[in-house]
Amino acid sequence: MNKYRTHTCGELTKLDKEKEISLSGWINKKRDHGNLLFIDLRDNFGITQCVIDKSNEIFKEIEKLSLETVIKITGMVIERSNETINKNISTGEIEVKINSIDVLGKTKELPMPVFSDQEYAEEIRLRYRFLDLRRKKIHQNIILRSKVISFIRNEMQKLGFLEFQTPILTSSSPEGARDFLVPSRLNPGKFYALPQAPQQFKQLIMVSGFDKYFQIAPCFRDEDARADRSPGEFYQLDVEMSFVEQEDVFGVIETLFLKLFKTFSNKKILHEKFPRITYEDAMLKYGSDKPDLRNPLEISDLTIIFDREDVKFDIFKKLVKSGSLVRALVTKNTKDKPRSFFDSIDRWAKEQGSSGLAYFTLEKDDKINAKGPIGKFFSESALLEIMKLTNANIGDTVFLSCGKKNDVEKILSVARNKIAEDLNLIDNEIFSFCWIIDYPMYEIDETTKKIKFSHNPFSMPQGEINKLDLSNPLNIKAYQYDIVCNGIELSSGAIRNHVPELMYKLFEIAGYSKNDVNSKFSGMINALSYGAPPHGGIAPGIDRIVMLLANEKNIREVTMFPMNQNAQDLMMNAPSEISDDQLKELNLNIKKKK
RNA sequence: GGGGGUGUAGCUCAGUUGGUUAGAGCACCUGCCUGUCACGCAGGGGGCCGAGGGUUCGAGUCCCUUCACUCCCGCCA
Numbered sequence A: 001m002n003k004y005r006t007h008t009c010g011e012l013t014k015l016d017k018e019k020e021i022s023l024s025g026w027i028n029k030k031r032d033h034g035n036l037l038f039i040d041l042r043d044n045f046g047i048t049q050c051v052i053d054k055s056n057e058i059f060k061e062i063e064k065l066s067l068e069t070v071i072k073i074t075g076m077v078i079e080r081s082n083e084t085i086n087k088n089i090s091t092g093e094i095e096v097k098i099n100s101i102d103v104l105g106k107t108k109e110l111p112m113p114v115f116s117d118q119e120y121a122e123e124i125r126l127r128y129r130f131l132d133l134r135r136k137k138i139h140q141n142i143i144l145r146s147k148v149i150s151f152i153r154n155e156m157q158k159l160g161f162l163e164f165q166t167p168i169l170t171s172s173s174p175e176g177a178r179d180f181l182v183p184s185r186l187n188p189g190k191f192y193a194l195p196q197a198p199q200q201f202k203q204l205i206m207v208s209g210f211d212k213y214f215q216i217a218p219c220f221r222d223e224d225a226r227a228d229r230s231p232g233e234f235y236q237l238d239v240e241m242s243f244v245e246q247e248d249v250f251g252v253i254e255t256l257f258l259k260l261f262k263t264f265s266n267k268k269i270l271h272e273k274f275p276r277i278t279y280e281d282a283m284l285k286y287g288s289d290k291p292d293l294r295n296p297l298e299i300s301d302l303t304i305i306f307d308r309e310d311v312k313f314d315i316f317k318k319l320v321k322s323g324s325l326v327r328a329l330v331t332k333n334t335k336d337k338p339r340s341f342f343d344s345i346d347r348w349a350k351e352q353g354s355s356g357l358a359y360f361t362l363e364k365d366d367k368i369n370a371k372g373p374i375g376k377f378f379s380e381s382a383l384l385e386i387m388k389l390t391n392a393n394i395g396d397t398v399f400l401s402c403g404k405k406n407d408v409e410k411i412l413s414v415a416r417n418k419i420a421e422d423l424n425l426i427d428n429e430i431f432s433f434c435w436i437i438d439y440p441m442y443e444i445d446e447t448t449k450k451i452k453f454s455h456n457p458f459s460m461p462q463g464e465i466n467k468l469d470l471s472n473p474l475n476i477k478a479y480q481y482d483i484v485c486n487g488i489e490l491s492s493g494a495i496r497n498h499v500p501e502l503m504y505k506l507f508e509i510a511g512y513s514k515n516d517v518n519s520k521f522s523g524m525i526n527a528l529s530y531g532a533p534p535h536g537g538i539a540p541g542i543d544r545i546v547m548l549l550a551n552e553k554n555i556r557e558v559t560m561f562p563m564n565q566n567a568q569d570l571m572m573n574a575p576s577e578i579s580d581d582q583l584k585e586l587n588l589n590i591k592k593k594k
Numbered sequence B: 001g002g003g004g005g006u007g008u009a010g011c012u013c014a015g016u017u018g019g020u021u022a023g024a025g026c027a028c029c030u031g032c033c034u035g036u037c038a039c040g041c042a043g044g045g046g047g048c049c050g051a052g053g054g055u056u057c058g059a060g061u062c063c064c065u066u067c068a069c070u071c072c073c074g075c076c077a
Helices: A059-063 A122-127 A136-158 A199-207 A246-264 A279-285 A303-307 A314-321 A339-351 A380-390 A405-422 A500-509 A514-520 A522-528 A542-550 A580-585
Strands: A020-032 A036-043 A046-053 A070-079 A094-105 A181-183 A191-193 A212-221 A232-242 A276-278 A299-301 A325-331 A358-364 A368-371 A397-403 A433-437 A442-444 A451-453 A480-485 A488-495 A535-538
Touching: A020 A046, A020 A094, A036 A059, A036 A070, A036 A094, A046 A059, A046 A070, A059 A094, A136 A212, A136 A232, A136 A246, A136 A542, A199 A212, A199 A232, A199 A522, A199 A535, A232 A246, A232 A488, A232 A542, A246 A433, A246 A480, A246 A488, A246 A535, A246 A542, A276 A279, A279 A299, A279 A433, A299 A380, A303 A314, A303 A325, A303 A380, A314 A325, A314 A397, A325 A380, A325 A405, A339 A358, A339 A397, A339 A405, A368 A380, A397 A405, A488 A542, A500 A514, A500 A522, A514 A522
Parallel strands: A046 A094, A276 A433
Antiparallel strands: A020 A036, A020 A070, A036 A046, A070 A094, A181 A191, A212 A232, A232 A535, A299 A325, A325 A397, A358 A368, A358 A397, A433 A480, A442 A451, A480 A488, A488 A535
């Protein structure tokens, strides 16, 4: 085809036998028999075994080439004999008898091997990302990511959405995450911010009358990393639609996700119509607003049990009197588990910073009784009531947590995952999607004790716009929703508030004056005053979707050039210091530390 | 900002109760080997045991400080 190759390393078969061909690629592996040498040549498309023996005068030269050298070989395709076929590779029926080679790219000694399934320290992988990316698994993950993004683009266009770009240099917003800031040379002392999401722009696109928009949008947030959260930057499938209700948004995403996940994975989808779970229910039953529905364990509230005369567990009773809650997790048929199993869970819970998990197992001889450290505190009729409230049966174990609502929710949520893992209750061959709906508009800030927006301040409160009762703000629910898969939050979204007068009122509750709103959200509030359509949308995280499809637990495994946990790019050496000249031009001074 | 884990050869790791000259596999170098596909065999080079301080006759090992990577909490509308 060109001077480098006639074929790729993944395409030759016995149909090509006797052909004179050329291939270019990396030396993946050598097997040197002294007078006979095999070279596995690798490119993006596959691996082809090439062979040469000492009868060729270049044999000695080839023998010396080190792994990962880039070479071009020319030679003839030979059909392999039956005993020597390699069924593990697509080109395993043939090999190429080398005539001549050209060295196209030499290599220094490798800091990490490419041909190996071994796991390596993150630091070395990130510093030599270009080597890491040659390795099979992550190479395939990145290709998957590309295909997923193309697929999404294609489907969104088919669903009638238009793709637009929005500015990268924009203005800082007061709500939410920390901004990345960019100093302005032409406007001394002023800064751009990189968008945390194109939130205001996508709403402006609706006000501009484009009806349906999407974008594979880069988002920038200066917050600390997690395994499923890149520091700095990530991508969202940003979606916004005009003249829609919540269910219209759900419809689009369910259509897209079902197609997407069926196309790129063989895992079963638990509910094809994604369950709608209210925020309140989710917090009660799962202790979390991102429940993993593959996990069958559910939490129930047993607070009222500890008001009973025939329950003598005084520690909990006292706490309940002073406002604490008691909630329970039930494990099915665990009566024969050794004592160490329960104690290790209790110990684990204490390590998580809770006061531990009390437990008892339900048994029956002549009457029902509870076995375990706290079993003796419960009468038979109290146990019957507990069984009713928790759906527990004889042989099941009841784990109890007592404390403030937030703490109980938190510990039981992680305990639910931990116990399910210990008991091997989670089917890894399933995707369990659900919608979490009816988020409260406001919540109390734990530190300031003031009312603040619990999610997106631009969300539309539920109820008729003209008849909203704003006197009990904590009771107001919003048309605000999350989509969750296997316990991973893929996205938040909302029907937006497109009524400026209402927005002023809602912001006032959170402590923002009309002037605050006008100055901080000028672009949007102004636009909403000139005929805004009702609209709403969502923004699923691309990286997390690919993570699920690639079956990876860490977002760096599906990100081509990620930063490390301290938001540094070890390969490009970013962030880096800049010259005094640059600082001067930007009107900046750096405060020297100490 | 806080808590946990890890740090020994280029890479992945072992290293006992504190005890002589710190080991293995892969990679690299040399030699042998014509059917391997994680080829095999023999030999070799390669170490500030993350860094600094301390305890001790003696520290990879014990103590303190610190750095790096990572996981978690806070944070992420």
